Amino acid sequence: MNIENIDVEQVAKAIDADAGMNLPGLRxxxxxxxxxxxxxxxxxEIIMARRGxxxxxxxxxxxxxxxxxxxEAALARWRASGKGWQTRAAELxxxxAP
Incomplete structure (x- = not known):
């Protein structure tokens, strides 16, 4: 099957039916x-090459x-404060600092 010849609506309906819901952005x-x-x-390999x-x-x-x-309790509270907790702790x- 050549992808250039697909019936988008037919394929989308089949995928949506298989998923049991309409998938946003599928069409x-x-x-x-x-x-x-x-x-x-x-x-x-590509992901590892792009690190940093x-x-x-x-x-x-x-x-x-x-x-x-x-x-341990203080560390747990910092971590529970969400992403960026280390930066916020360092700023504080x-x-x-004396």
Missing amino acids: ESLEQAKRGEFAEVHTP RPVGSVQESTKRPTTLRID LAKH
Whole structure:
């Protein structure tokens, strides 16, 4: 089967039926595929090669890893505060440093 010859509506209905629901963006994605617009494939090798800062970016400040002993309950509260907790903790420590 050549993807350029697919009946988008027929294929979408079959996929939606199989999924048990209408999938958002499905018809648009099928139309793009039919036109030959394909998304980039992300293999583990490509992902690993792209790790780190984007080319050309400049780090505002350097950070140094350290070991700090913190009460388990306090650490749990920081972690529960969500993503970015380490940055917020570091800012608070810097603000109150002697």
